[in-house]
Amino acid sequence: MAMENFKHFLVVLSVAAAAGLVSIIFVLRWVLHFREGLAWDGGPAEFNWHPVLMVIGFIFLQGTAIIVYRIPWTWHRSKLMMKFIHAGLNLLAFILAVISMVAVFDFHNAAKIPNMYSLHSWVGLAAVILYGLQLVLGVGMYLMPFTPASWRAAFMPLHVYGGLFLFTSVIAVALMGITEKLIFSLSDPKYKDSPPEAIFVNVLGLLLVVFGALILWIATRKSWKRPSEQILHTLHTDGGVEDSSKVGPALSQLSDVPNEETCGDVRKRSCKLDDQPNLLVNN
Ligand code: HEM
Ligand code: HEM
Numbered sequence: 001m002a003m004e005n006f007k008h009f010l011v012v013l014s015v016a017a018a019a020g021l022v023s024i025i026f027v028l029r030w031v032l033h034f035r036e037g038l039a040w041d042g043g044p045a046e047f048n049w050h051p052v053l054m055v056i057g058f059i060f061l062q063g064t065a066i067i068v069y070r071i072p073w074t075w076h077r078s079k080l081m082m083k084f085i086h087a088g089l090n091l092l093a094f095i096l097a098v099i100s101m102v103a104v105f106d107f108h109n110a111a112k113i114p115n116m117y118s119l120h121s122w123v124g125l126a127a128v129i130l131y132g133l134q135l136v137l138g139v140g141m142y143l144m145p146f147t148p149a150s151w152r153a154a155f156m157p158l159h160v161y162g163g164l165f166l167f168t169s170v171i172a173v174a175l176m177g178i179t180e181k182l183i184f185s186l187s188d189p190k191y192k193d194s195p196p197e198a199i200f201v202n203v204l205g206l207l208l209v210v211f212g213a214l215i216l217w218i219a220t221r222k223s224w225k226r227p228s229e230q231i232l233h234t235l236h237t238d239g240g241v242e243d244s245s246k247v248g249p250a251l252s253q254l255s256d257v258p259n260e261e262t263c264g265d266v267r268k269r270s271c272k273l274d275d276q277p278n279l280l281v282n283n
Contacts, residue, residue: 001223005223006072009070009072009218009224012217012218013218015210016063016211016214016218019207019210020060020063020064020211021060023060023204023207023208026201026203027051027204028052030200030204031048031052034196034197034200034201036048040103042106042110046107046110047103047104048103049099049100049103050103050107050177051174053096053100053103054097054100054170055174055208057093057095057097058096058097058128058170059170059208061089061092061096062089062093063167063211065086065090065093066163066167066219067219069086069225069226070225075227076232079229083142083143084143087138087142090131090135093131094128094135098128101125118180119176120177123169123176124177127166127169127173130162131166134159134162138159141159160219164219164220167212168212171208171209171211175205175209178205182197182198
């Protein structure tokens with residue numbers, strides 16, 4: 001990555017990390033300071049695990065998983081190791097999302113509140129189910145050694161689109177959930193009277209939007225992609241890649257070399273340029 005590019009990357013990454021971490025602090029302060037705290041007792045404090053685990057797991061960890069391949073100081077690590085980190089973070093996000101769902105179902109059942117009536121719950125459950133599918137397909141495609149390279153390449157555009165679509169949907173679901181909760185729980189003064197809790201939690205929603213926007217920006221910059229294994233190998237054998245700035249020139253020289261997952265080992269002519277997510281083209 002060229003130096004200028006690297007600086008831009010660092011700025012966007014730092015603001016994204018700050019927005020994500022402050023969101024976590026905000027959701028914790030919401031439930032601990034403004035609401036009933038956290039407990040596993042069938043009451044409102046059990047419900048509170050729902051937003052906390054969704055923000056930490058389904059939003060923050062999923063966002064982190066999506067951009068791990070983009071972090072230049074991991075480029076000298078093996079692709080396999082990065083796949084394990086990407087898959088592991090996504091698995092953890094999924095587990096926390098499932099626990100978060102158990103919390104809200106449990107709370108509803110104990111309080112005799114109906115399940116699955118809201119748009120929030122419909123889109124939310126669909127997102128959790130499709131996320132589970134994306135996880136299983138991801139492992140099958142990219143961690144099973146026997147999966148043909150041509151399948152991996154053919155599936156990659158769908159994997160990337162599916163991942164970004166799910167991530168965006170989850171942010172939208174969180175905004176719906178936040179709005180519902182504020183309308184349900186603020187009574188005197190009401191949500192429309194803008195009490196401090198309402199303002200505070202509106203800011204949480206804004207932070208989630210900023211985090212989502214920046215993760216999507218990072219994940220859609222072609223010039224911030226991890227260089228192909230072939231380029232990294234060349235750099236290794238030319239004296240190491242400790243200095244990741246060396247990747248920059250190599251990257252732009254070999255701008256039409258597809259990545260490992262994209263076209264497999266054989267550089268096939270059928271490997272079309274415009275639908276490959278892993279091409280090393282600068283934009
Ligand atoms: C309920 C999913 C985030 C507030 C639910 C239900 C699901 C769900 C499936 C239905 C549970 C049931 O019917 O028993 C999700 C997903 C989220 C998310 C996938 C990912 C971000 C949030 C957040 C809040 C929230 C951040 C903020 C407080 C609520 C509320 C309910 C609920 C108040 C109960 C009312 C209802 O069923 O709509 N959520 N949720 N959710 N969620 Fe979320
Ligand atoms: C890339 C999402 C699970 C392997 C991506 C990208 C996204 C994504 C958005 C594009 C990242 C970029 O362009 O830098 C997800 C989501 C998952 C998931 C939401 C879980 C629900 C998995 C699993 C594997 C996997 C389990 C297995 C190892 C890959 C690979 C890439 C990738 C190999 C290409 C990286 C590259 O060459 O730049 N994933 N993924 N994913 N994912 Fe996943």
